[in-house]
Amino acid sequence: MELRKWVGMAALATSLLLATSAVAAQDTEYVDPCLDASATATEAPAAPADNSDVSFSIILPNPRGDRSFIDSAAAGAERAIAELGVEGTIVETAGVQEHDAAIRRAVQDEPDLIITIAVDASTIEEIVDEFPDQNFAAQETFFFTPVDYPNLALTTILTHENSYLAGIAAGMLSRTGIVGSVGGLDTPGINLFIVGFEEGVHAACPDCQTLRSYVGDFSDPVTGKEQALALYEQGADILYQVAGRSGEGVLEAAAETGNFAIGVDSNQDDLYPGSVIVSAMKRVDNAVFGFVQSVVDGTYTGGTANYGMAEGYAGLSWDVGVCSRTFDEYGPEDMAAELPAVRAAIDEARAAILAGDIVVTNALEEASS
Amino acid sequence: MSEQTGIRRTLETIGVALLAIFLGLLASSIFVIIAGSNPVDAYQRLFCEGFGAKGCQTFGDLLIQTVVDEDTGESQAVFSLFYGEGGHKLALILERATPLILTALSATVAFKAGMFSIGMDGQFVLGALAAAFLGYWLPNQIYAIAGITDPELAPEGLKTIMHILMPAACLGAAMIVGAFYSWIAGFLKVKLNINVLISTIILNAIAVQFVGYMVNYPLRSDMNNIARTARIDDTAWLIPFNRGLFANADIEWFSGSRLGVGFIIAVIAAILVWYFLYRTTKGYEQRMVNGSPLFARFSGIPSSRAMLRAMLISGALSGIAGAIEVIGVERRIVDGFAGAGSGFDGVLVAILARESIFGILFVAPFFAGLEQGAINFQFGNLPRQLGNIIIAFIILFNSMEYFLRNRIAAIWRKRHVLSSPAAPAPTEASS
Secondary structure, three states, X not given: OHHHHHHHHHHHHHHHHHHHHHHHHOOOOOOOOOOOHHHHOOOOOOOOOOOOOOEEEEEXXXXXXXXXXXXXXXXXXXXXXXXXXXXXXXXEOOOHHHHHHHHXXXXXXXXXXXXXXXXXXXXXXXXXXXXXXXXXXXXXXXXOOOOOXXXXXXXXXXXXXXXXXXXXXXXXXXXXXXXXXXXOOOOHXXXXXXXXXXXXXXXXXXXXXXXXXXXXOOOOHHHHHHXXXXXHHOOOOEEXXXXXXXXXXXXXXXXXXXXXXXXXXXXXXXXXOOOEEEEEEEOHHHHXXXXXXXXXHOOOOXXXXXXXXXXXXXXXXXXXXXXXXXXXXXXXXXXXXXXXXHHHHHHHHHHHXXXXXXXXXXXXXXXXX | OOHHHHHHHHHHHHXXXXXXXXXXXXXXXXXXXXXXXXXXXXXXXXXXXXHOOOOOOOOHHHOEEEEEOOOOOOEXXXXXXXXXXXXXXXXXXXXXXXXXXXXXXXHHHHHHOOOOOOOHHHHHHHHHHHHHHHHHHHHHHHHHHHOOOOHHHOOHHHHHHHHHHHHHHHHHHHHHHHHHHHHHHHHHHHHHOOOHHHHHHHHHHHHHHHHHHHHHOOOOOOOOOOOEOOOOOHHHOOOEOOOOOOOOOOOHHHOOOXXXXXXXXXXXXXXXXXXXXXXXXXXXXXXXXXXXXXXXXXXXXXXHHHHHHHHHHHHHHHHHHHHHHHHHHHOOOEOOOOOOOHHHHHHHHHHHOOOOHHHHHHHHHHHHHXXXXXXXXHHHOOOHHHHHHHHHHHHHHHOOHHHHHHHHHHHHHHHOOOOOOOOOOOOOOOO
C-alpha cells in the first residue's frame, strides 16, 4: 500500500515535470488552427461537377445511426453525390443476413462501382469471382489470405500512426503514470491500434506504465465496463478503447469513476463530455469518397492498398476538419490548460511521422511477416 | 363437398387474398404520401423489385415487357416471366422462399394437430448447425481414413459416392435434430400439459443462443471479424442450378441466384405432407386431434401419439429447412446468418396460406418477394422502412380474411337471393 502510494507520487512528479518542461520548450505561443478564423471560415461550396453518367451503389452493413463507421461511410457517399455530381444509391441492410442479396441486387443495376462496408470477406470473394465485369470496392473487410482481383479495390485504413498521436496525449496528460488499453480481441487488427498507442505513450512519458486487457467481444459494453473498472483500480487514469460497442462501456466507466478515456473510430468526444479526451478517428468517409473519386477520374484499379495518416484516412478528433474542442470546455481546468502544449507536441510528432523520422510499429505487418 | 363448390371456394379464397392486398396498399398509401412519394410509383417499385425482370418499371412490365435489343436497337415485347437477361428476380425470390416453404409446412403440420408450435426458429438453427458441422467434419474424417491429404486429388469414384452420401447425411442429421427438439415441446404438452406456444418460445431462445455460442467459440473456424464456421466440403454442397445442372446451358434466368436442388426438395416435401395428411390414416388421426383431443380419444384415436408424431414431422421439416440453407445456399454458418428468422416467417406464411399446403407454395414466394422488394426499395431511392410498412399492412388485411369473406358472402347473397338459395356458409377449408 505504502509502496504504491510512493510510486504514484513519483509518477505524478515526473509527469508534472514533463508537462512543465513541454510547456517551457514551447517558446512561441501555440496557435490553435481550429480557432483561427481563416481555417474555420466556411468555404463557398464549389459548383458540383456534372458526372451524372457515373453511378455507384454503397451497401451499408447495418442501418445508419451507429455513431461510428456506418454513419461515416454514409456521410462520405452523400458528400460524393453532392460534390462530384455522380448518381449514388445508398442501401442500408438490417444485418449479415441481407448483405449477399443486397449486393447481388446492386449488381443487376450495373453501376460503375459497388462499395461494400464491413461485409464478410467470403461473401465478397464469392460475388467478386462470380461477376468479373462488375467493379467492387470493399472497406472495413479483413481478408486472411491476401486477394488480388482486378475488379476489387480493397483499402485498409492503418491506424497505428494516429494511435501513436493519441498515445502522446495520454502520456502527457496521465497523472498516475499508468495508461491502459482495452481491446476487443487479441488480434493483429486490434493490436495495430494498441501497439501504436503504447509507443506514443512511452515517447511522451518514458517512465509511464502501460496495461492491456481484451474484452473478447465487440458488442458487450457490460464486460467492457468491468474491465475498464479493473484497470482504473490498478491505477490507470487514461484508457484507450479499441473495442467497438464494448468500448462504450469503457467510456462509461471513465465518466463514472472520474477518470479519462480516449475514443476510437469516430468522434466520441461528445459521448461523455469531459471524460473523453480525444478520439483516434478512422476516416471511412474519406475512403468512400476516394473510391468514387477514383471512378470519376478513371484511376480505379483492383488490388489491395493501405492508407493511413498521410492520405488523411486516419487522424484525431482534434484535427482541422473535425475540430472537436469538447475536452477544452468540459475537462478539468488543469488538464485543459495543458492541451495547447499537448497539441503542439502532437503536431511535431505528426510532422516527424510523415517525414519518416519516427517509425511507428505496424502490428499487422509484424503479424503477417 | 361437390366439385363445383370446391372450385368456387378456391376462387373465393384467391379473390379475398387479392382484395386484402389491394386494401393493404390503399391503407399504406397514407404513409407513402407522408413520406413524400407517389403511391403508384412506390408500389410499382415494390412489385418490380420483388418479382420483375431486369428493367421492370410498371405493373404492366410484370407481365409483358418491351425490351430493346442492344445490337440492333429494335424493341420487342417479351413475356417477362421468361425474360432472364441479367438474372430474373424470381430466381432470387425462390431461393429465399425455399426455407419459408419448409418452415411453413412445419408449422402447418403442427397446427393441424392442434399444437400451436412456433418452434420453427429453434429447430431451423439446430438443423443448420448439424448440417454445417457434418458438412465439413464428415468429409474430413473420410479423407483422413482414406489417407487423402488433398481433397482435390481424391479419386473421382470416391467423390461421386460422397456427393450422394454427404448431402443425405447432412439432411438426415438435421431432420433428426429438428425432430428431437420439436418432440421435447410435444412431450411437455402430452405428459405435463405445458402450453406448446410458451415451451417453443423458450426452446427457440435456448437453441438460438446455443448456436450463437457454438459458432462463436467451439466451431469458429478463424478470427474473421464476423464469427463463422468452416466452409462445408464441396462434396456436401447441394450445388445451385446455375453452377451444377445448368452450368453449361448458360441460362441467364438463374444468374446470381443460388436456387438449387433445395427448392425441389421443398416442393416434394409439400406433396408428401399433403399426401400424408389427407390420404393416410395417420394423417387423418392427426387432423382429428385438432378439434377435440378427448373426442378423438373416445373415437379410438391414440391422440397423444398423433400429437407427438405431428411434432416430430414438424421438427424434421424445419430441420431440413436449416440444412438446405447451409448446404445449398450459404455453405457455412455466419453469426446471425441469412436463414435466421426463416422459422418465424414460416409461421406467418402458414397462417397467411390458411394452413393450405398448396397455398404455401404460392404464399411463400409472394412473401419472400415482398420482403425483398421492401429491402430493394432503396435502389429506387425510397426508404426501406416504407417497404416494411406496406408489407405489414398487406399481412394485416390478409389476416382479416374471415371478415372480408363474410362481407363478400353477404353482398353475394343479397344479389343472388333469387337465383341461388344460399351461399355456402364458411366451413373449415380442406386444403
